[in-house]
Amino acid sequence: MADDRAPHALPDTPADTVSAPEQNAVDGPPQRLPRTVANDGDTDTAPVSVTDDAAREPAVSVWTTAQTSPAAQRKGRYVADATAHPAKMLPAVAAHAIDHYTDPGDLVLDPMCGIGTTLVEAVHLGRRAVGIEYEPHWVDVARANLALAHTAGVDHNGRVFHGDARQIASLLPPEYLGQAALVVTSPPYGPSTHGQVAVSPGAGVQKYHHLYGNTLDRGNLANIGHHRLLSGFTRILAGLVPFLRPGGHIAITIRPWREHAELIDLPSQILACGIHAGLIPVERCVALLARAAEHDLVARGSFFQRDFIRKQREAGLPLHLISHEDVLIFRTVLRRSAGSGIATERQGSRRFVTGRTRHAGNPRVGSGASESWAA
Template identity: 80%
Template sequence: MSNDLPVSVWATAQASPTTQRKNRYTRESIAHPAKMLPDVVRYAIAHYTEPDDLVLDPMCGIGTTLVEAVHLGRRAAGIEYEPHWVTVANNNLALATEHGVEHDAHVIHGDARQLTTLLPPDLRGQVSLVVTSPPYGPSTHGRVAVAPGEGIQKYFHQYGSTLDRGNLANIGHHRLLAGFTRILAAAAEFMRPGGHIAITVRPWREHAELIDLPSQILTCGRNAGLIPVERCVALLARVAEHDFVARGSFFQRDFLRKQREAGLPLHLIAHEDVLVFRTPLRPAHEAATEVRAA
């Protein structure tokens, strides 16, 4: 990852994830295996947009980006591949309406790789901010339960059917990156000049090897024609008076304990990267016209 990008730290875990979602998300939202933290989304929207701006999430899951956008007075649109999560996202928007939040937000069912045919043409050039996250495939943690005689059982850890090869989470790492690049390039067609794209992403370990997904996503953005402008550290740990209070999942802590027992001195991941890109300040066809005129 480039070292010349400005870096900032977002204190986005002062409250627990459960507290951040309280009263804004339905109980069925809990089941999603890779939910974005509302405070991370909220900070990005507040920082990079103005009221009535349009915010887009091409892989919106339970609709976190959309819900936080409408609570901040923005318009929102989202695309989601899994029909179940489309329903959940719509239910969360309905909950916002019940709480008195009038909004212009829509969830579209479809594959974000077909974004240019899914979004209405009149939205081209209208999007001020994209907030999204790539799927993590088998690295998601989910939740656990302990049953007598059966040990620890894992649940809520999959996006959908693992047999669905149309799902980006199931097609392998390199095809995932290619698909995500395609999504970013398509999203850029709907953005206003100078609009921002904020991508939340964290590394994971596979057989104790660190997979540097943030650096790979940075390359995806560049290949999609986007301009990197900032690398942010969104904390997953609470900032206390003299230290950080980690909020690691059961699986993170269990993995850490086993690796330390094996002699590998690992630590809990206490942040996720937010990679911020922008689109060119002028549409490409205008820049080309100016060059020809010169």
């Protein structure tokens, strides 16, 4: 669906998104994707720069971020050790978010940066970057990737700090308070990781590099169970707010996973986490993990994803291969009311008040939020 709003001028209140018929993407005229965006070739040539004006207008909620393979996107920008991470963010996803929600010179933050994909793409786009990573090995890899960018001639200001993002207030120097224009991050997917495969004679197909660190490490959010993951991620989101400038954005890439063929709707749960942390949801986009050809999507699913779907279909369950990630976009409030601690945003004579309520339904959903208008 076409989004006719300027990428850096999101409305102050939800009412603005439907204030005029011509702004309604459903009622508006159809828009064709530029051919520079929807490349129908199957070659792994370098993707079109996301800064190209033809690729930016009109902005759409479906991001064509898999026109080239993940390996092609990382070639030359990431050290060899980066391939071992079990759940790497697609570089084009990070680059698209950075290009559309920041300007050159802005600060981009990732509190769970892994191999530093967000940071690398940020510095290549002329932004400053700072990240936090829990596992020491990936801290070293992220720093090596930033060093590789410097070797390639990118004059950047990028830093990586080691620690638990739930303690972000004690990890980042005060100089970053109120400075970040954008956070791009993704929570761990629990058992649903990418990994790599190898075939050995007599041993069949073996999966490796598919686990987060030491599975006995209970400090790692990936190893503490689903409900505690949601609680911990909510704490991280709340801790990010002081480091974001007023109206700063948070882009979270997330996909659902399956347990015993049951869909775990992690995107909706993370949406509830963001609201509970006091953030304002503004967009829900789709980042493709499949190449957009002229008439269809060419999936890039892993061997294990395809094998799982095949077996489920043979068993009579018509499941589909996941070929996208949800991208949830939040932003911080523009100002706070003095003394009350309640986030408010004024437009004319109206005030938008965000309050919190507990969700009494499925415990997987966690806590939601209530919204009301006050004169």
